[in-house]
Amino acid sequence: RDIQAQAEKVLKSVMDKFSAAGGTVIVQEPKTGKILAIGNYPNFDPNDYPRSSLKTFLNPAVQAIYEPGSVFKAITMSAGIDSEKITPETKFYDTGSLTLNGKTIKNWDLKAHGTVTMTEVIEESINTGAAFAERKTGHDIFYNYLVKFGFGETTGIGLPGEVSSKLKNLKNNFRDINFATAAFGQGVSVTPIQLISAISAIANGGVLMKPYLVEGTAPESVRGVISEETAEKVTAMMTSAVKKAGVAQIPDYQIAGKTGTAQVPDFKKGGYTNDFIHSYAGFAPASDPKFTILIKVDKPKASLAGATVVPAFR
16 A cells, blocks of 8 residues: 555656646556556545546546557567567667658657667667567567557456557558557557556566456466567666666666657547657566556646656656
């Protein structure tokens, strides 16, 4: 209950500071799947629920999907490295943009980074580099890894009304642009519980565990997703990203993590709005993880996740 109380306190403070519309936090034990904390804002008082809006009765951690953004690059790299199509040292020349099917992808910083390795793609969060990694992996293999990581099915956590991710952009339409954007977490939608379970699989040497809430439940492994060697390589890439950015770093500890800043879709006109969802997923200590944390805030009044969810994760 200490972790639960602290998680909710941290989430509430980052939401208040940046006037966010909503948020979710989950803390999981990666080796067992045990949920140590799960919380959302806005929420309601169960002792006085008629005062609250109906929509706050939903549990967005399991009942709402969102586009995860660049956190997904860790999944993309896992697929590419595990299928032996790329390595962390594979080089790519970034011109700053990529045009597929008449649509142009750019990097978040609108820069061209020149020759970079896949590790630097994670460190600098380069969209074109993630798209390159997916293209080298191949659409079929990439999609199959998403399914292996648990996207496309519910986790079976046992909370009411759990929904699954949406991968229909990839399943129904084999356009290159859809796979390129999926590589950096746009155009595919996931639940927070699915995403943290997938990141926990990387932390857990490549084994996906079923998340559970009730103390005394026997841990249950769902399947092996990637090899232990791949998991170690992707962990090293995520650890390097934390060191380079510095914001999530804690002295004397190795932290593995990845930011995500995803545009919110415009469901009326199509395309995207000017609002963002910030999320951060990571685990520590990187060499022997005891917990994975996912924190996301909806539509904060700040442009980059490095100012909002990363300090909150830390």
